[in-house]
Amino acid sequence: MALQDKIDQDIKSAMLAKDNARLRGLRAIKAAILLAKTEKGSAEALTEDTEIKVLQKLAKQRKESAEIYQQQHRDDLYQIEMEELAVIESYLPKQLSREEIEDIVKLVIAETGATGPKDMGKVMGSTNQKLAGKADGKTISEIVKTLLAGN
Known part of the structure; x- marks a missing residue:
């Protein structure tokens, strides 16, 4: 429907x-x-x-x-x-937890071969496709920044 x-x-x-x-x-x-x-x-x-x-x-x-x-x-x-x-x-898909988002972002970073903050656009694009509707863009962005800064 x-x-x-x-x-x-x-x-x-x-x-x-x-x-x-x-x-x-x-x-x-x-x-x-x-x-x-x-x-x-x-x-x-x-x-x-x-x-x-x-x-x-x-x-x-x-x-x-x-x-x-x-x-x-x-x-x-x-x-x-x-x-x-x-x-x-109530009409949106179930939102993922922060830990689940972090796991997916880590996979995307490994797939794309991202090494630092300069690769944020590449990682964000791929992550947003995988998490469409399941996570807030702001949360994804924060996690990507944190993980890329730590690499």
Whole structure:
């Protein structure tokens, strides 16, 4: 089942259950998917990779907003962002732990023959392909920098 169809069904369920927090998150996902479709310039279904990227972008926006609201002591807005983030993350693939990411980055470094920080682009490109949707780019970048600095 396509993500958009699943979201539509879940929106109906959330409306019937009067679950406003879930409904907000689902509507945000639906809006982002529709926007991504129109940006492409075609009414065709999005690829699974594109859908994951859209969801990751939404999750990142929610995390950043929540962080700002928390710094400004706006707990009401912080709570809304965290509720929406939970809904968005439920549609993302299971995120890998830091240790699992480190193991994969070490393999990529060995495969590419990277020797230091100058090879970061090569390592990041290959790692991002392997971990698409399973890890946050910021976390991957931190791990790659640390491991390459240690080589």
